[in-house]
Every structure is written in C-alpha cells, then in structure tokens.
Amino acid sequence: MPKAMGAVKQAIPAEIGGDVDAAVAGGGTAAKAAAGRKVLPIVEGVVLVAALLAPLVLQDYLTVFATRVIILALFALSFDLVWGYAGIMSFGQALFFGSAGYGVALLARDLDITNIFLVLPAGTLIGLTFALLLGGFLLLGRHPSSVIFVSLGTLTGSYAADRLARGWYYLGGQNGIPSIAPMTLGGYEFSEGPAFYYLVLGILIAVYLLCRFLVRSQFGLALAGLRENEQRIAFFGYKAQHLKAIIFAIGGAIAGLAGSLYAFHEGFVWPNMVGVVVSTQVVLYVLFGGSGTLIGAVIGTVIVEGVSFWLSDNYRDIWPIILGLLLLLVILFRPLGLISFVLGERERVGSFGARVKENVKEKRNAP
Amino acid sequence: MLLEAAGIKKVFGKLTALDGAALTVGENEFHGLIGPNGSGKSTLMKCIAGAEVPTQGKVSFVNTDITAFTPTERARAGMSLKFQITSVLPTLTLYDNILLALQAQSSLFDLVFSRTRGALHDQVMTMLTLFRLADRAFDAAAALSHGQQQWLEIAMALAGKPKLLLLDEPTGGMSLEERRVTGELLQPIKKHCSLVIVEHDLDFIRDICDRLTVLDQGKVLASGTVSEIQANKSVQEIYLRRA
Numbered sequence: 001m002p003k004a005m006g007a008v009k010q011a012i013p014a015e016i017g018g019d020v021d022a023a024v025a026g027g028g029t030a031a032k033a034a035a036g037r038k039v040l041p042i043v044e045g046v047v048l049v050a051a052l053l054a055p056l057v058l059q060d061y062l063t064v065f066a067t068r069v070i071i072l073a074l075f076a077l078s079f080d081l082v083w084g085y086a087g088i089m090s091f092g093q094a095l096f097f098g099s100a101g102y103g104v105a106l107l108a109r110d111l112d113i114t115n116i117f118l119v120l121p122a123g124t125l126i127g128l129t130f131a132l133l134l135g136g137f138l139l140l141g142r143h144p145s146s147v148i149f150v151s152l153g154t155l156t157g158s159y160a161a162d163r164l165a166r167g168w169y170y171l172g173g174q175n176g177i178p179s180i181a182p183m184t185l186g187g188y189e190f191s192e193g194p195a196f197y198y199l200v201l202g203i204l205i206a207v208y209l210l211c212r213f214l215v216r217s218q219f220g221l222a223l224a225g226l227r228e229n230e231q232r233i234a235f236f237g238y239k240a241q242h243l244k245a246i247i248f249a250i251g252g253a254i255a256g257l258a259g260s261l262y263a264f265h266e267g268f269v270w271p272n273m274v275g276v277v278v279s280t281q282v283v284l285y286v287l288f289g290g291s292g293t294l295i296g297a298v299i300g301t302v303i304v305e306g307v308s309f310w311l312s313d314n315y316r317d318i319w320p321i322i323l324g325l326l327l328l329l330v331i332l333f334r335p336l337g338l339i340s341f342v343l344g345e346r347e348r349v350g351s352f353g354a355r356v357k358e359n360v361k362e363k364r365n366a367p
Numbered sequence: 368m369l370l371e372a373a374g375i376k377k378v379f380g381k382l383t384a385l386d387g388a389a390l391t392v393g394e395n396e397f398h399g400l401i402g403p404n405g406s407g408k409s410t411l412m413k414c415i416a417g418a419e420v421p422t423q424g425k426v427s428f429v430n431t432d433i434t435a436f437t438p439t440e441r442a443r444a445g446m447s448l449k450f451q452i453t454s455v456l457p458t459l460t461l462y463d464n465i466l467l468a469l470q471a472q473s474s475l476f477d478l479v480f481s482r483t484r485g486a487l488h489d490q491v492m493t494m495l496t497l498f499r500l501a502d503r504a505f506d507a508a509a510a511l512s513h514g515q516q517q518w519l520e521i522a523m524a525l526a527g528k529p530k531l532l533l534l535d536e537p538t539g540g541m542s543l544e545e546r547r548v549t550g551e552l553l554q555p556i557k558k559h560c561s562l563v564i565v566e567h568d569l570d571f572i573r574d575i576c577d578r579l580t581v582l583d584q585g586k587v588l589a590s591g592t593v594s595e596i597q598a599n600k601s602v603q604e605i606y607l608r609r610a
Contacts, residue, residue, distance in 0.1 A: 218470050219478040221459075225467045228456040235416065235450075236471035237442030237527065246475070345458065346507060353462040353484070353491065353505075 055194040067197045076285040076297040078254035084291030086247040087227030092154030096127035098274025100256035101263035105177040114184045127256015135248035162275030176270030183264040221352040290337025375424035384410040386585035397562045399572040402582035408565045416448040417441045447529035457509035465491045468526040498522040514545035534564045
C-alpha cells in the first residue's frame with residue numbers, strides 16, 4: 001500500500017504540468033511501433049504516380065474507361081467516409097450520386113447551363129441537400145437509430161428514387177436523359193479524353209486530401225469513436241447523432257460531385273444511376289479495396305472495374321459469375337479488403353495523438 | 368445535494384425492477400450501492416446515467432431536474448458513467464481513448480481543425496500516468512489485461528472532470544492486487560468528484576465508501592454511514608439469508 005500510494009502522489013504534481021515528458025519517454029515500445037508505420041504513404045504514392053501516367057500509356061478508349069473509373073473512385077470515397085469511417089451503413093449512396101446527375105442534366109437540357117463552375121457546385125449542393133434531408137430523417141430521431149434502420153432506410157430511398165425516375169416523363173422515364181451537352185469552361189468543351197481525365201483526377205486528389213485531413217483530425221477521432229461504440233461516446237457528451245448527420249451530408253456532397261461529373265462524362269443519365277444496383281456497386285468497391293482507408297476505396301474501385309472490364313472482354317458469357325466469386329472470396333477471407341495484405345490493423349486505424357508525441361519530442365530535443 | 372433520485376420506479380414488462388428506490392449523494396462523497404443480485408442496483412445506476420428512462424420518479428443533479436435529459440446532456444452537465452461491461456475502444460490507442468473522452472465537449476470547428484489536440488496533450492498524459500498506463504500510451508487498448516482495461520475506462524470516465532462518477536462493478540474480474548490498487552487510484556479523486564459505486568466486493572466498498580445504500584427487491588432497505596449499515600439488523604439478515 002505505501003509504495004503504490006507513493007506512485008499516485010508522485011503522479012499528482014503532473015496535473016499542474018510537471019512530469020509529462022518523462023511519461024512520454026517511457027512509451028518506448030509504442031514509439032517504435034509508431035515509427036514503423038510507413039506503408040500507407042507508399043501505397044498512396046504508387047497509386048498517384050500510376051494515375052498520373054495512365055493516359056500516357058493507355059490507348060484512347062482506355063483513357064475514357066479510366067476517366068469513368070476515377071469518377072467512380074470519387075463516389076467510392078463518399079461511401080467510405082460514411083461507412084468505413086463513421087460506421088453508417090448507407091445502402092442508398094447512389095441516391096445522391098444519381099440525383100445530382102439528373103440535376104445537372106436538367107440544367108444542361110432546360111437552362112443551357114454547362115459551365116463547370118456552375119454545374120459542379122450545383123451537383124455537389126444537390127447531393128448535400130438530399131443527404132441532409134434523408135440523413136435528418138434517418139439519423140436525427142429522439143433515440144439513436146440502429147444500423148438496420150439506417151441501411152433499410154437508405155436502401156428504400158434509393159429504390160424509391162429509381163422507381164420515381166422511371167415513371168416520371170419529365171426525367172425521361174426508363175430512357176433517362178440522353179445527349180447531355182458537354183461541360184464547358186468559357187469556350188472550351190470537355191469531351192472524353194485526357195483533358196477530362198486530368199480534370200477528374202485533379203478533383204479526386206483534392207477531395208482525397210480534404211477527406212484525409214478530416215479523418216486524421218480530432219473530428220476523425222470522434223468518427224472512430226462513433227464507428228466503434230456510438231453509445232459510449234454519447235455518454236462522454238458527444239452529440240453523436242449530429243456527428244453522423246454531418247458526415248452523412250459530407251458523403252452526400254461528394255457523391256453529388258461525382259454524379260455530376262459522371263453525367264457529363266457519359267453524356268446521359270438513366271434511372272439505374274439513382275438505384276439500388278449502383279448503390280450496391282459502391283459498397284462492393286469499398287469492401288473489396290478495404291473500408292476505413294481512403295486509398296482502399298480507390299484501389300477497390302480500380303480493381304473491381306478493371307477486372308470486370310477485362311473479364312467481360314475475355315469471358316463474354318460467364319464473367320459476372322467469375323467476378324461474383326472473386327468478390328465473395330475477398331469478402332470471406334479478407335474482410336478488411338485487399339489493402340489488408342499490406343496494411344496492418346494499427347496503421348489502418350491510425351493514431352491521433354502520435355503526431356503530438358513527435359512534436360513534443362522535437363521540442364524537447366531543440367535547444 | 369449533488370444528486371437526488373427519489374421515488375424511482377422502473378418496470379420491464381411484468382417485472383418491477385425498481386419500486387420507489389431513492390439515492391442521495393452529497394459533494395465529495397463516495398457512496399456505495401449494494402444489495403443482493405437482482406435487487407435493482409444496475410437499473411438504478413442506468414436510470415441515473417440516462418441509459419434507462421424511469422417509469423416514475425425524479426432525478427435531480429446540481430439542483431436541476433435531469434429526468435428527461437439524454438445521456439449526452441447528462442454528461443455535459445458533469446455526470447460520467449463507467450459501464451459494467453468494459454467498453455474501451457479496443458482498436459484505438461490508450462492515448463486516443465483518453466483524448467476521445469477529453470475532447471467530447473470541444474466545438475465542431477475545434478475538432479475539424481484539431482485545435483484542442485495540443486492543449487489536451489498534458490491532460491491525456493496526466494490521466495495515463497495517474498492510472499499507471501503511461502508506458503503503454505501508444506498501444507492499442509485491446510492489448511491491455513482486463514484489469515488495465517477497467518483502469519483505462521475509469522480514466523476515460525474521469526477525464527472530463529465530472530462532478531459525479533458512476534461506477535458499475537469497477538473491480539469485476541480483477542485480481543486481489545488489482546482491486547487494492549483500484550481503491551488507491553480512486554482515493555485522490557475525492558477532492559473534486561463524488562462517486563456512486565455498485566460493487567459485489569463488500570470489503571472494497573467498506574474501504575472506500577463514506578455512505579451506503581442497500582437495495583432489496585427494488586426498494587431501499589437502509590441508507591447511512593458504513594458503520595450504521597454494518598450494525599443494521601435487516602441488512603445483516605438479507606446477507607445472511609443469501610449466504
């Protein structure tokens with residue numbers, strides 16, 4: 001008893017700002033583990049270089065395909081943020097993607113608005129608004145909503161939007177809206193090809209960096225708490241439901257941005273774009289690559305789309321079966337996605353205080 | 368009084384878990400809540416913390432009626448709960464577990480731009496040092512022993528400097544030595560915090576508590592200082608009956 005009591009008493013002065021550095025220095029093994037975390041930036045770097053070089057080595061029709069994949073990767077980021085980081089199962093992410101697509105298509109068709117600085121913010125805003133409405137309804141009840149409730153709610157929303165689009169003459173019914181005019185910047189028209197590719201790549205990188213900033217901030221720590229144990233953090237005093245609604249809305253905005261790019265790149269929108277199929281597709285991208293890592297979402301999209309493309313070329317009849325089996329295998333044996341082959345659990349979750357620790361060390365070493 | 372719960376009734380279907388239970392806790396008071404299994408101790412704790420809504424009754428905290436408050440609102444008013452089942456966040460580091468608790472009341476703006484991370488660093492390390500976990504600050508919480516996880520959780524519950532800490536079976540699954548240390552770790556918080564503690568280990572309760580409330584079948588059987596309760600005939604009876 002006396003010895004232990006002494007330790008407690010010694011610790012108390014630290015409250016007034018004493019022995020903290022000594023305590024940090026004590027974390028030797030932990031510091032080593034933290035120092036070894038370097039896989040993620042390497043993966044990100046490799047993907048970035050590959051993405052930058054792609055149009056130089058790919059044939060034209062493949063650059064068009066790659067552009068589509070980059071847009072879908074942007075869409076995947078939106079779902080990853082919502083599910084991989086905040087633990088909100090959105091089975092209706094296409095609702096925000098597709099409604100923004102329809103929105104900008106209508107702007108182009110009915111109002112002749114195709115300026116990039118108008119249509120992209122408009123699409124983002126449409127995604128944000130729909131996500132705020134649906135998220136407000138599903139997430140901001142008196143009591144915290146269950147995962148099942150949210151996933152069925154978003155699924156229903158997406159399904160209903162699909163049916164609505166199919167039946168609504170103004171939106172083109174089953175056929176959707178064809179021949180959307182190209183997106184413009186002054187007199188320049190963005191048509192399929194390297195320029196469009198680098199445009200969407202630039203947008204993807206910007207959004208990626210923004211997400212990266214967000215998930216590594218203290219807000220990201222709150223999201224991690226939300227994902228792991230929502231009830232627990234509510235008892236700390238977090239407004240957990242507000243946090244969920246906020247990240248859901250951000251996800252909706254990014255999906256909206258992706259949807260408007262998609263509409264202009266493909267030149268048409270159709271009911272599937274808001275529906276359950278595309279909603280499920282984005283879930284698969286993220287699970288396949290590795291949810292809870294931003295780069296995992298990008299890699300998952302590239303691989304699922306790339307493999308489908310290759311398989312459909314070479315195994316015309318049975319490719320969906322092969323793809324299905326492949327997805328099943330990964331989800332069964334690698335529930336954390338392909339990225340988990342190179343990325344450990346510790347680095348995936350990340351450390352929100354480690355950088356502070358490094359700063360403290362630097363300060364101490366400075367004269 | 369810091370906390371006053373009166374006339375608390377809680378009915379689950381046909382089962383009446385609490386039938387007019389009451390609890391009063393003063394400032395800087397360690398209050399033990401004891402009673403046989405199924406007497407309603409945990410349910411009373413949950414009604415106070417906001418995890419359950421009482422069917423009837425009123426809970427006041429710092430002279431405010433908090434009966435209809437959500438857990439978040441209660442936490443923001445200065446109440447903190449350590450769950451019976453350890454619920455540290457296993458994949459996060461110890462450091463981040465504590466930081467998560469400390470930053471709970473930071474504004475959204477501060478969280479997004481990580482404006483309180485630097486300022487809270489010393490407090491994180493202080494809590495970890497106090498609970499003898501500083502040398503493992505950057506390990507995942509899942510790597511801790513069961514006893515250490517309990518300490519981490521008490522540290523998390525205390526991080527936000529609550530006025531009242533509710534501990535549901537803090538020494539469950541601990542070794543004798545770990546129990547002893549837990550008692551020592553709790554003593555210094557008395558200066559700024561009251562405690563309500565549900566615990567089966569009566570020796571532990573006797574060592575650290577000032578007052579006790581004994582529940583039996585959802586009602587208060589007795590309430591008073593430790594020596595008063597020890598001398599109480601009916602309390603002795605239910606514990607003998609059980610033994």
